[in-house]
Amino acid sequence: MTRLKIFTVFASLMLFVAACNNQPNHKFQPDVSGKNQAEINRKNDEHLEGDHVQNAAELPVLTPEQKQQYIDRSKQIAQTAFKIFSGRLKQLFQEKKPEEALEYCHANALKITDSLAKANGVVLKRTSYRLRNPKNKPTAQEEKVMEIYRKQILKNLKPKPYMHYDEHGYPHVYIPIMVQQKCLMCHGDPNKDIPEVINQKLSELYPSDKAIFFKEGDLRGIWSIRFPKNGKK
Numbered sequence: 001m002t003r004l005k006i007f008t009v010f011a012s013l014m015l016f017v018a019a020c021n022n023q024p025n026h027k028f029q030p031d032v033s034g035k036n037q038a039e040i041n042r043k044n045d046e047h048l049e050g051d052h053v054q055n056a057a058e059l060p061v062l063t064p065e066q067k068q069q070y071i072d073r074s075k076q077i078a079q080t081a082f083k084i085f086s087g088r089l090k091q092l093f094q095e096k097k098p099e100e101a102l103e104y105c106h107a108n109a110l111k112i113t114d115s116l117a118k119a120n121g122v123v124l125k126r127t128s129y130r131l132r133n134p135k136n137k138p139t140a141q142e143e144k145v146m147e148i149y150r151k152q153i154l155k156n157l158k159p160k161p162y163m164h165y166d167e168h169g170y171p172h173v174y175i176p177i178m179v180q181q182k183c184l185m186c187h188g189d190p191n192k193d194i195p196e197v198i199n200q201k202l203s204e205l206y207p208s209d210k211a212i213f214f215k216e217g218d219l220r221g222i223w224s225i226r227f228p229k230n231g232k233k
């Protein structure tokens, strides 16, 4: 009997220690039992807030309005990039030149993000957990944000832009990029969504392409936008 008691106390202690140890991991476990979306989203934010930031105490505390300003600015930048891409792509599709559309992305995607970054004084990146261009490789932090977004989608939550100070103390915004029907001809199922000319070009230009087999509504990736610290880069 006493032995059983000692064992029970020991076991609960171990469970407690394990639970405490789990915390720094920041594993995302949304609780959807009867809570509304706002409450869940608030929890998700808190979860990301807990990330370790160097010199956190020295960073100015941002009001929700200031955070929103960073998010709005980031959305504008991402939308500008999207407009530049889709304008030209539309034209090439109308001219029935899908393989040229692909070449256009290949030749210009990084150039466009780089020039937009310069023009806006930010570090701008489009990344994914399944990459086409290995140069768009995510950081550990970006991977973590995408993991959270994907879990939100599995729970039927809509991922939303997120702003925080990153691990180096920079104001940093992430914007989810979702797969739409029109993306499938280059990112969908190679056997049914992607035309043969594009399949061929893809294997030529991106031999290690992982950005296929996406479905409408999947997370395709994120925009990751790093702002200067106190006006300095």
Ligand code: HEC
Residues within 6 Å of the ligand: 089, 098, 101, 102, 105, 106, 107, 109, 110, 126, 127, 128, 130, 131, 132, 133, 134, 136, 177, 178, 179, 180, 182, 183, 184, 185, 186, 187, 211, 220, 221, 222
């Ligand atoms: C005409 C073909 C084409 C279409 C249509 C297309 N993409 Fe892409 N996408 C590409 C190519 C090519 C790249 C690689 C660009 C590079 O070399 O940086 C790419 C890269 C990306 C990346 C960067 C991450 C990575 O894997 O390298 C994201 C994010 C992305 N596409 C999202 C989308 C979304 C969202 C849509 C639909 C709204 C879309 N794409 C439609 C061809 C296309």
